[in-house]
Amino acid sequence: MTSLSLAHPTCMPRLHFHDVAYQAAGQLLLGPLSLQLEGNHRTLIMGPNGAGKSLLMRLAHGLVKPSSGHLHWCGHVPRQAMVFQHPVLLRRSARANLEYALAVQGCPRNRRRQRAMEALEHFGLANVTRRPARVLSGGEQQRLALARAWLLEPEVLFLDEPTSALDPAAIRAVEDAINTFHHAGVRIVMSSHDLHQARRLADDVIFLHHGKLLEHSPADTFFQVPATVQAKAFIQGELMD
Amino acid sequence: MSDSAFITALQLIANFDPELLAIVSLSLRVSLSAVIIAAFIGLPLGAALALYRFPGRAIIIVVFNALMGLPPVVAGLSVYLLLSRAGPLGEFGLLFTPTAMIVAQVILILPILVSLTRQRIEELHGEYAEQLSSMSVSKARRIPTLLWDARLALITVILAGLGRASAEVGAVMIVGGNIDGVTRVMTTAIVLETSKGNLALALGLGLILMLLVALLNGMAYLIGEGTKRSLG
Amino acid sequence: MTKTWLPVLLGITLAASFITPALAEDPVSTEEKAPFITLASTTSTENSGLFDAILPQFKKARGIDVHVVAVGTGQAFEMARRGDADSLLVHDKTAEESFVAEGYATERDDVMYNDFVLIGPKDDPANINSAESVTDALARIADSEAPFASRGDDSGTNRAELRLWEAADIQAQGEWYRELGSGMGATLNTAAAMDAYTLSDRATWVSFDNRQNLDLLYAGDEALFNQYGSLLMSPEKYPHLKHDLAAQWHQWLLSDEGQQAIADFRVKGEQLFFPNAATNK
Numbered sequence: 001m002t003s004l005s006l007a008h009p010t011c012m013p014r015l016h017f018h019d020v021a022y023q024a025a026g027q028l029l030l031g032p033l034s035l036q037l038e039g040n041h042r043t044l045i046m047g048p049n050g051a052g053k054s055l056l057m058r059l060a061h062g063l064v065k066p067s068s069g070h071l072h073w074c075g076h077v078p079r080q081a082m083v084f085q086h087p088v089l090l091r092r093s094a095r096a097n098l099e100y101a102l103a104v105q106g107c108p109r110n111r112r113r114q115r116a117m118e119a120l121e122h123f124g125l126a127n128v129t130r131r132p133a134r135v136l137s138g139g140e141q142q143r144l145a146l147a148r149a150w151l152l153e154p155e156v157l158f159l160d161e162p163t164s165a166l167d168p169a170a171i172r173a174v175e176d177a178i179n180t181f182h183h184a185g186v187r188i189v190m191s192s193h194d195l196h197q198a199r200r201l202a203d204d205v206i207f208l209h210h211g212k213l214l215e216h217s218p219a220d221t222f223f224q225v226p227a228t229v230q231a232k233a234f235i236q237g238e239l240m241d
Numbered sequence: 242m243s244d245s246a247f248i249t250a251l252q253l254i255a256n257f258d259p260e261l262l263a264i265v266s267l268s269l270r271v272s273l274s275a276v277i278i279a280a281f282i283g284l285p286l287g288a289a290l291a292l293y294r295f296p297g298r299a300i301i302i303v304v305f306n307a308l309m310g311l312p313p314v315v316a317g318l319s320v321y322l323l324l325s326r327a328g329p330l331g332e333f334g335l336l337f338t339p340t341a342m343i344v345a346q347v348i349l350i351l352p353i354l355v356s357l358t359r360q361r362i363e364e365l366h367g368e369y370a371e372q373l374s375s376m377s378v379s380k381a382r383r384i385p386t387l388l389w390d391a392r393l394a395l396i397t398v399i400l401a402g403l404g405r406a407s408a409e410v411g412a413v414m415i416v417g418g419n420i421d422g423v424t425r426v427m428t429t430a431i432v433l434e435t436s437k438g439n440l441a442l443a444l445g446l447g448l449i450l451m452l453l454v455a456l457l458n459g460m461a462y463l464i465g466e467g468t469k470r471s472l473g
Numbered sequence: 474m475t476k477t478w479l480p481v482l483l484g485i486t487l488a489a490s491f492i493t494p495a496l497a498e499d500p501v502s503t504e505e506k507a508p509f510i511t512l513a514s515t516t517s518t519e520n521s522g523l524f525d526a527i528l529p530q531f532k533k534a535r536g537i538d539v540h541v542v543a544v545g546t547g548q549a550f551e552m553a554r555r556g557d558a559d560s561l562l563v564h565d566k567t568a569e570e571s572f573v574a575e576g577y578a579t580e581r582d583d584v585m586y587n588d589f590v591l592i593g594p595k596d597d598p599a600n601i602n603s604a605e606s607v608t609d610a611l612a613r614i615a616d617s618e619a620p621f622a623s624r625g626d627d628s629g630t631n632r633a634e635l636r637l638w639e640a641a642d643i644q645a646q647g648e649w650y651r652e653l654g655s656g657m658g659a660t661l662n663t664a665a666a667m668d669a670y671t672l673s674d675r676a677t678w679v680s681f682d683n684r685q686n687l688d689l690l691y692a693g694d695e696a697l698f699n700q701y702g703s704l705l706m707s708p709e710k711y712p713h714l715k716h717d718l719a720a721q722w723h724q725w726l727l728s729d730e731g732q733q734a735i736a737d738f739r740v741k742g743e744q745l746f747f748p749n750a751a752t753n754k
Contacts, residue, residue: 063374081375088372091390100386104378152376326556326713334713336557337511337542418511418542421524436658437520438683 013078013155014038015060019069022055030055032069033213041203042178042188044219046195048234051208053191054160057082060189061158078155078187085161087145089133094125094144097133101148115151123147123177139170146177157181159190163197175201195235199223207231246444253445260422261446265453268426271339271413272406275346280399283351287358288384291366302359308352313345313411320345320416337418342426345412350402357398358388365391396465400458407454427453509538510718513550513558515629516656518701519543521676521745526738527731534730535721545656547627553577553704556711560719561704562726564629564674569702578704584726585735585746586700589633590678591691592661593619593670601670607694608641618649620669624660625652629699634672637696661687674699676745701746703727726750 014036021031030052037043037060045053058064059071061082090097098116107115120126123143128136133144142162149157159178163171178201182188192198198205202219209230215222226232253261290302322328324336324344335341365387366373373383388395410428417424419433427450434443518524524541532538544552546563553561554577562584563569573581591601591610599617604610614621623645624631638645651669653660657677664671665685673681678689703723708716725731732748739745 058371061375063371082371084371088369090369090386091392101376104376104382326711328555331556332713337540418540418544420511420540420542423540433520435662436516436656438658438661438681440662440683 013076014074015071015156016074017059017069017071020059020066020071021068022052022059022064023067028211030059030208030211031066031213034069035206035213035216037187037189039203040185040187042182042190042201043204043206044198044202045189045191045206045208046193046198046234047208048193050210052211053193053208054085055211056206056208057158057160057189057191079153080156080158081149081152081154082158082160083142083145083149083162085164087141089136089141089144091134092132093130094133094136094140095120095129097144098148098151101151105152119147119151120144122180123150124173137170139166139173142166142170142174143177146174146181150181154181154186156187156189159188161191161193163192163194171197195237207234209234245441246448249441249445250448253449261449263422264425264427264430265449267339267424268407268428268450269453271342271426272346272403274343275350275406276399276403278343279347279351279354279402282347283354283402284358284388284395284398285384287355288362288388290355290359291362291387292380292383302356305352305356305359309356311349311352313349313409314415315411316349317345317412317415320348320412324416336416337420337424339417339424341416342413342424345416346406346409349409349412350406353402353405354398357401358391358395361391361394361398362387365394393465393468396461400461403457404454407450407457507532507536507538508715508718509540510559510715510722511540511542511557512560512562512722513552514541514543514562515546515549515564516543516658517564517630517674517677518562520656520658521680522740523676523735523738523746527734530734531722531725531731535725537718537721539722545624545626545628546630546632553706556706556714559706559715560722561706562701563704564699564701565632566700566702568632569704572704577707577710579707580705580723581702582723582727583749584701584703585732585748585750586698587675587746588692589630589672589697589699590675590689591670592664592673592678592687593690594668594686595688597688597690599670601691604691607637607691607696610691611637611641611643614670615643615645615649618647620649620651620667621645622660622664622667622669622671623650623652624657624672625654626656628657630657630672630674633699637672640696676740679743679745680740700749 015038017033017035019032019034021033022029045056047053055064059066061080063082090100092100095113095116098119099112102112102115103109117126117129120129123146125140125143125147128140133141136144162178163174166174175197178188178190190201198219204218205215205222206213207215207222207228207230214228215226215231217227222231223235226235290298290305320341321336323330324333324341325331326336335344366383369387369390373386378386408428410432413424413426414429414432417426417429419425419429425433427446431443431446431450434446514524519541520543524539528539528541542552542558546565546568549558549561549563550568550572552558553572561578569581572578591607593599593601599613599619601610601613604613623634653663655663657673658681660671661673661677661681662683663669665683665687668686670690675692703726705719705723706714706716708714727750732750735746735748736744
């Protein structure tokens with residue numbers, strides 16, 4: 001699997017949020033908040049539904065522009081990929097989905113097939129190569145989305161609740177895949193409202209509530225001595241409004 | 242009356258009437274050519290209209306939507322004035338040829354293909370936009386992507402165009418002239434037979450036309466089902 | 474880019490070639506090799522089947538195809554005026570002569586005639602069957618206000634009808650007078666459906682099948698004489714037209730051979746057009 005090891009960036013780019021806020025239809029949905037994402041560990045964005053987790057991630061990935069404040073990458077803008085809660089797969093075979101991602105990147109035609117096959121194999125999808133992507137099971141679809149992200153050779157990978165609709169076996173496979181990225185040196189930024197998953201994966205935690213950044217701390221600190229009552233309640237599994 | 246029309250239709254088919262065959266094949270040639278040409282222009286144009294934002298876009302969309310109801314006679318008359326000797330393209334001598342009929346039908350069905358394609362592609366793009374943006378896919382690159390992924394819906398769009406092309410008579414009558422053996426197609430033959438009072442023959446031709454259109458639709462349906470099964 | 478397009482292109486081409494195997498040999502174009510002229514003519518001549526009978530004979534004699542575009546006389550003149558027809562065969566002598574006078578055409582000759590007939594419901598509510606003249610017949614229709622279906626399409630027949638009303642000094646208007654804006658056949662269909670009187674050329678009437686309750690009720694007045702003329706377009710005004718071929722057609726129509734072909738044309742045993750080129754020349 002030597003061909004699958006990603007180049008380790010010598011210097012990890014840092015993402016700065018400066019008083020970033022986002023509003024739509026006159027309503028403030030997120031922020032204003034300031035934070036930094038650095039290092040190449042795994043950051044979990046946590047918080048109850050509607051806290052602004054997805055929005056924060058889309059801002060970081062550049063899919064939406066902040067209404068005020070600004071964010072910028074220190075160093076260079078890294079290659080990025082994003083995996084969505086509901087994987088958006090093209091209406092083609094599993095392999096064609098991967099070949100498309102390669103084609104978009106300008107990968108020469110004669111190399112696409114082989115690289116796609118390698119990625120399929122690596123993410124345990126070798127037996128569904130020719131199946132239409134959209135009839136795969138939820139877990140397979142999400143792994144295919146991860147395989148596609150893999151081929152984009154990202155330095156930063158964003159994942160928006162990638163396992164929220166999956167059963168335990170599929171969740172495990174997806175988490176393994178995420179760790180594959182991590183071990184290859186890819187910066188992971190992932191949202192989740194699953195505490196167990198967060199405990200398994202997180203190196204640090206960003207806790208959002210009602211669009212406000214309440215905590216950003218190492219995972220151990222967050223889970224053992226949360227600084228806010230909201231975080232404490234969330235960790236104890238209380239229903240939050 | 243309808244009984245004898247049915248019998249007439251059967252007789253025409255059974256006899257494999259060469260004149261009928263020529264009329265049917267010209268109808269198919271004209272309408273299929275028009276649909277293919279209109280599809281090559283209309284599908285990318287519709288997709289572009291779905292993806293790009295520019296001043297005047299709304300006006301263009303409204304105009305194309307309105308042109309879906311363009312009366313065939315008006316399309317025919319415009320093409321007639323264009324191709325007539327006294328018109329700007331007169332010197333090409335295209336009036337009263339199958340080419341002129343194809344041009345008129347392209348104009349007639351292009352708005353349908355553009356408008357319906359734009360609508361389908363907008364829907365699909367609503368689903369794909371974030372993923373494609375995430376992969377930094379340019380707008381121009383998205384056009385073939387979305388067209389291919391919407392192929393099932395677009396088959397129906399193309400069929401709508403084909404239906405209008407093969408059913409209309411106003412445009413082909415004016416620019417083709419209904420010349421026997423040269424520009425006579427199913428619909429103009431039906432008009433002619435009606436004006437001769439041969440209602441049974443006219444209705445018989447109508448039945449054959451409907452049979453052909455049903456056949457084309459059936460084939461497209463099968464192709465669509467096949468694609469659905471093999472690609473999801 | 475090409476990769477995604479290729480299957481689409483292939484699919485469409487395949488579908489097209491599957492659906493239209495008959496297109497390969499293209500029965501139309503093989504015959505089209507012969508030179509041809511475009512003839513603007515009237516629906517009455519086309520609908521009667523006259524061209525089906527005489528064009529093959531002309532082709533045999535001169536090797537020229539004639540592409541007949543059959544429209545109303547008004548539209549035929551407009552077509553010719555725009556330079557879209559090589560020759561004209563119409564039936565409105567007054568208009569034809571002014572067409573020549575205005576310089577659009579150089580020559581006009583009588584070719585043949587038939588006559589107009591009054592058609593109406595069999596029970597003949599206006600009693601035109603016993604009319605003494607066409608003027609009398611029209612007056613009876615107007616007096617009884619029985620429905621009358623007019624072509625209303627500026628065709629030769631329509632123009633003849635309007636001249637007849639004028640000659641009878643009748644204002645043809647009111648609810649009984651219906652302008653249809655249709656061809657001869659369509660007008661007969663409509664008249665049959667609403668039991669109306671109408672003026673038709675004899676040729677269309679004889680070859681018309683959907684008569685229902687309609688019958689020929691009045692004919693024979695000299696005022697109903699319907700003359701057809703052939704016109705040659707002006708070479709100065711329309712240098713692009715096929716004047717040589719059109720002249721051959723024109724001459725053939727006036728020749729003994731052409732005149733005989735017209736005389737020989739029969740529908741249901743009835744002669745529909747009477748050649749009169751020689752008598753008028």
